[in-house]
Amino acid sequence: MDEQLFKKRLEELAQTAFMNSVYTHTPFLSEREQSLFHEMRKELSFADASLYGGHEDYDRCIVVFGSKEMFGYEGEIPLACAKVSPLFEKYAEPLSHRDYLGALMNLGIERSQIGDILVSGKEAYIFCFEHMAGFLCHELTKVRNTQVNTAVVDFKEIHYQQEYITKDGFVSSPRLDALVGLAYGLSRSKALSLFQSQKVFIRGKLETRNSYQAKPEDVISVRGFGKFRFSEQGRETKKGRYHVKLQIYK
Incomplete structure (x- = not known):
């Protein structure tokens, strides 16, 4: 990662939001990228930045520039959650975070388009951008040797408890x-x-x-x-x- 280019991109997104009164956002950020944002947070404060990861204990998140106080309207956070379940639970393999991530990478998806992957028993919840969720529903049909069904779920329907x-x-x-x-x-x-x-x-x-x-x-x-x-x-x-x-x- 080129840190200077990354910081410049943050500045551009903040300026676009401030000058045009439109919400802008980053891709999903790694912890190192989040740390660079925090280093700049004071100088970017004019654009009312907020972090969103889809759930409380996120590792990866996006930064959204803009607020209702700034623009006079509520912006929609462009995140979605895809639930991945085995088609035949009886024959499902025990799958890990690495297995799900590997299946996503095999579809040609860039890591920055995907947030956290929460594995819960034989199911998983994948946080992503809204436009990516539809793609996953059509294309993510197999993880390792297990056939799966992928569907978009409301954030309120996420039944996951960190162990x-x-x-x-x-x-x-x-x-x-x-x-x-x-x-x-x-x-x-x-x-x-x-x-x-x-x-x-x-x-x-x-x-x-x-x-x-x-x-x-x-x-x-x-x-x-x-x-x-x-x-x-x-x-x-x-x-x-x-x-x-x-x-x-x-």
């Missing part, structure tokens, strides 16, 4: 490197290397400060390892340590 593995332990402080180490069983030096290689994000914002004091409900993702929520911090013990609870995303 977690709860992990708790004691840390000297809720420093981000301590929580990352606890979550994935890493040594302090290994956890530190993840910050140095820019692999740690909090809600789409790159965090390079390993000493950052995390707050309960922070959602932290570590590239190559996964994502977890800092769910609870207990009181300080007599030995000056804190009992913390993490929810590690399955």
Whole structure:
């Protein structure tokens, strides 16, 4: 990714929205791209930017420039959700996120046109642009060796609940490197290397400060390892340590 070109494109979308009183939006952004947007958020504030991923715990999202306060009318967010179900549940394979993503890439779809893929049992929900949803309904008929049916569903009809593995332990402080180490069983030096290689994000914002004091409900993702929520911090013990609870995303 050319970061300068990406930032220039954000500026162009913001200017178009502001000058023409029309809503504009980006493709689906990776966490790194979201982080670049956050770096520019103050200078793009004239265009009232908002992030949308289709669900609360999104990894990938779009940035929409414009608002009802600016334009005097409500814009429609051009997102849709496609539900993928096996045609014959009895013979369906256990399919992973990678399997669904591979099937989409085999259709020639660019990654930036697809948001999150949520796998729930033998079904999956694919967030995408509205124009892409119709294409998926016609073309996504097979994932690996499993024949599937793809249909557009209302966001209210999404029956998905994130599953977690709860992990708790004691840390000297809720420093981000301590929580990352606890979550994935890493040594302090290994956890530190993840910050140095820019692999740690909090809600789409790159965090390079390993000493950052995390707050309960922070959602932290570590590239190559996964994502977890800092769910609870207990009181300080007599030995000056804190009992913390993490929810590690399955």
